[in-house]
Amino acid sequence: MTLQVTDLRVYYRTLAGDVRALDGVTFDLADGEIMGLAGESGCGKSTLGNSLVRIDGRMKYVAGTVRLDGLELPIADMDRMDEFRFKDISIIPQYAMSALNPTRKIGRMVADLLESRGVRFGEMRTELERRLLLVGLTEAVLDRYPIELSGGMKQRMVMVLSTLLNPSLLIADEITSALDVTSQRAVAETLVEFRARGFVKGMIVITHDVSILYQVADTLTIMYAGKLAEKAPTSVIMQKALHPYTDLLISSLPEVGVRFDERRLSGIPGTPPSLLNPPPGCRFRDRCPLAFEKCAEEPPFVEVAPDHSVACWKVA
Amino acid sequence: MLQLDGVSKVYRVGAFGGTGLTAVRDVSFTVRAGEVVSLIGESGSGKSTIGKMILRLIGVTSGSITFDGTDIARLDGDSLRAYYRSVQGVFQDPFSSYNPVFKVDHIFDLLRGTYFRDAGDADWRRKVEESLESVMLDPAQILHKYPHQLSGGQLQRLLVARALLLDTRFLVADEIISMLDASTRIDVLNLLGDLKGRGLGILFITHDLSLGNYISEKTVILSRGRIVEMGATGRVYGNPLHPYTRALMGSVPQLHRKWSEVEADLAAKGANVAGRCIYHAQHGTDGGPVAPDGVATGLVEAEADHFVGCFRPYLEGAC
Ligand SMILES: Nc1ncnc2c1ncn2[C@@H]1O[C@H](COP(=O)(O)OP(=O)(O)OP(=O)(O)O)[C@@H](O)[C@H]1O
Ligand SMILES: Nc1ncnc2c1ncn2[C@@H]1O[C@H](COP(=O)(O)OP(=O)(O)OP(=O)(O)O)[C@@H](O)[C@H]1O
Ligand code: SF4
Ligand SMILES: [Mg+2]
Ligand SMILES: [Mg+2]
Numbered sequence: 001m002t003l004q005v006t007d008l009r010v011y012y013r014t015l016a017g018d019v020r021a022l023d024g025v026t027f028d029l030a031d032g033e034i035m036g037l038a039g040e041s042g043c044g045k046s047t048l049g050n051s052l053v054r055i056d057g058r059m060k061y062v063a064g065t066v067r068l069d070g071l072e073l074p075i076a077d078m079d080r081m082d083e084f085r086f087k088d089i090s091i092i093p094q095y096a097m098s099a100l101n102p103t104r105k106i107g108r109m110v111a112d113l114l115e116s117r118g119v120r121f122g123e124m125r126t127e128l129e130r131r132l133l134l135v136g137l138t139e140a141v142l143d144r145y146p147i148e149l150s151g152g153m154k155q156r157m158v159m160v161l162s163t164l165l166n167p168s169l170l171i172a173d174e175i176t177s178a179l180d181v182t183s184q185r186a187v188a189e190t191l192v193e194f195r196a197r198g199f200v201k202g203m204i205v206i207t208h209d210v211s212i213l214y215q216v217a218d219t220l221t222i223m224y225a226g227k228l229a230e231k232a233p234t235s236v237i238m239q240k241a242l243h244p245y246t247d248l249l250i251s252s253l254p255e256v257g258v259r260f261d262e263r264r265l266s267g268i269p270g271t272p273p274s275l276l277n278p279p280p281g282c283r284f285r286d287r288c289p290l291a292f293e294k295c296a297e298e299p300p301f302v303e304v305a306p307d308h309s310v311a312c313w314k315v316a
Numbered sequence: 317m318l319q320l321d322g323v324s325k326v327y328r329v330g331a332f333g334g335t336g337l338t339a340v341r342d343v344s345f346t347v348r349a350g351e352v353v354s355l356i357g358e359s360g361s362g363k364s365t366i367g368k369m370i371l372r373l374i375g376v377t378s379g380s381i382t383f384d385g386t387d388i389a390r391l392d393g394d395s396l397r398a399y400y401r402s403v404q405g406v407f408q409d410p411f412s413s414y415n416p417v418f419k420v421d422h423i424f425d426l427l428r429g430t431y432f433r434d435a436g437d438a439d440w441r442r443k444v445e446e447s448l449e450s451v452m453l454d455p456a457q458i459l460h461k462y463p464h465q466l467s468g469g470q471l472q473r474l475l476v477a478r479a480l481l482l483d484t485r486f487l488v489a490d491e492i493i494s495m496l497d498a499s500t501r502i503d504v505l506n507l508l509g510d511l512k513g514r515g516l517g518i519l520f521i522t523h524d525l526s527l528g529n530y531i532s533e534k535t536v537i538l539s540r541g542r543i544v545e546m547g548a549t550g551r552v553y554g555n556p557l558h559p560y561t562r563a564l565m566g567s568v569p570q571l572h573r574k575w576s577e578v579e580a581d582l583a584a585k586g587a588n589v590a591g592r593c594i595y596h597a598q599h600g601t602d603g604g605p606v607a608p609d610g611v612a613t614g615l616v617e618a619e620a621d622h623f624v625g626c627f628r629p630y631l632e633g634a635c
Contacts, residue, residue: 041497180359180523185567208497211569252502254530260509267503
């Protein structure tokens with residue numbers, strides 16, 4: 001087992017109170033698994049990804065444990081996490097591409113990062129060049145500034161960099177969202193390739209684009225309002241999703257071949273609840289076509305079939 | 317309603333604008349009332365440049381754009397203001413269209429100042445509420461809120477609502493879906509569908525073919541500023557002819573088919589045209605206008621309502 005997350009709760013402190021963005025999340029990631037994480041904007045995907053790597057001053061660790069390769073990570077302790085970051089667990093943050101320092105050449109940036117981890121750039125240079133070639137880049141990119149690279153090139157560069165020390169776990173947060181379809185495909189396929197070559201063992205791929213996840217993920221996890229709604233192998237989610245939210249989410253996606261004039265798809269009416277003072281019970285209750293009295297209590301996230309967990313009273 | 321005739325755009329780049337970058341090359345197509353035309357291509361293919369020329373944010377280098385028979389380059393003063401009452405644009409990033417300091421009502425107030433100085437308060441209120449309702453927003457929930465209090469989908473629909481306050485008959489929608497998440501995407505797409513039902517002409521710019529296919533009657537595929545394929549959406553999707561179109565289709569992430577399956581399917585479909593430039597096969601080797609780099613810019617009708625251009629540079633060797 002690569003990763004075990006148990007009842008993780010991380011909130012944001014605000015003047016109005018705590019935003020309960022990650023409110024009791026439990027799941028396992030098997031050795032070699034690519035887990036896709038999807039859900040509406042604001043449901044807590046990035047908060048989950050970031051919490052496994054860096055709980056910063058705006059965030060508040062409330063409860064839960066994270067074990068990586070059998071070892072409990074000191075996630076609540078920014079300083080002690082330092083020895084794991086980048087080496088054992090690496091994240092490509094959402095908007096990483098636009099956050100690159102525009103005044104520093106790519107090579108300089110790589111060297112800085114490696115040296116901050118106590119690794120000499122010279123030692124890694126050959127391996128770095130080998131991996132750049134693998135993603136269709138040459139060492140010439142090291143002499144360029146971020147602005148001189150296209151979005152797809154930047155993302156491939158960031159992928160190579162964040163996996164250079166062969167971490168156990170890579171978290172990739174919305175790395176395809178700002179790209180056109182051609183670059184999306186190249187970037188997504190690189191993820192699979194990196195696993196095949198053993199650069200990383202497990203991955204959490206975060207995106208709101210379920211069709212990308214269908215292409216690359218072994219399992220899909222659907223999040224709703226700070227909690228997990230469902231996790232199962234990708235093919236199971238696509239064909240026999242059990243949670244009503246998963247079902248509505250997937251049927252709202254325009255597939256190639258579906259035309260407005262022939263079959264009008266529908267969205268999910270309503271909006272998610274505020275995470276500042278979320279209502280008790282199932283957080284999807286307001287919008288759920290199947291809601292009944294029992295849903296005033298919170299449904300537990302339980303395994304209903306092997307590798308298939310759901311949080312819904314109608315299912316459990 | 318809107319017609320582009322041999323439109324090209326060359327940007328001046330480099331120090332003192334010394335060199336030219338041809339972003340759009342000899343592009344011609346029409347959009348009729350009640351029709352959605354999707355304009356599809358990779359990043360940098362010139363999609364937004366075409367949108368901006370239609371909105372007269374930038375001028376054309378050559379060729380002409382006519383709206384209801386009038387060349388828009390000739391509009392000024394009153395006639396230009398009248399044009400903007402009919403032709404409006406909505407762009408990719410809904411957040412950047414709002415000033416975070418003001419409540420969202422501000423975007424309507426600006427419009428009132430320019431176009432509706434004579435409208436009374438009650439009249440104006442009713443107009444705003446109607447336009448919000450037409451994009452399925454509840455005025456009570458939306459007005460008097462700050463941008464950060466609304467979702468991306470709500471902000472995007474609000475921009476469409478503003479565009480509709482004018483007597484808009486033509487809308488340029490430039491990547492308005494890509495920033496939105498799945499569940500709100502479909503609402504905005506359906507909204508465009510309803511608007512075309514009301515007779516609007518819409519130019520829907522996107523890099524995602526599945527979105528274009530859902531909503532449009534006509535598809536224009538752009539590569540490096542040039543139209544490589546165009547026609548009835550069903551034809552272009554059902555029987556993609558140009559190697560570029562096929563590569564693009566092969567990259568679209570689909571929901572129930574893997575990239576490898578789509579690729580095999582496309583290869584089978586394309587076997588009949590493989591390695592043969594349809595344009596030059598029909599036109600003869602010396603036919604049609606040719607750009608400085610040797611690529612022909614014209615189109616030939618490969619089947620009814622389905623046009624295709626020269627396969628270069630996606631084909632090895634000569635045509
Ligand atoms: N610094 C912060 N302070 C207060 N609330 C925050 C902060 N950052 C995020 N939130 C809130 O926490 C919730 C989860 O945010 P998060 O960024 O994890 O969502 P997400 O699922 O990644 O969304 P997206 O798809 O838009 O990236 C949201 O409701 C958001 O408004
Ligand atoms: N103001 C400008 N000055 C110089 N070159 C420009 C300017 N605007 C765009 N370009 C160039 O023109 C080409 C077409 O750009 P355009 O923005 O139209 O592409 P696009 O298809 O909309 O791409 P995207 O999908 O990334 O939005 C690109 O090579 C771009 O770099
Ligand atoms: S627990 Fe109830 S409200 Fe929640 S998803 Fe299931 S049926 Fe719907
Ligand atoms: Mg996020
Ligand atoms: Mg653009």
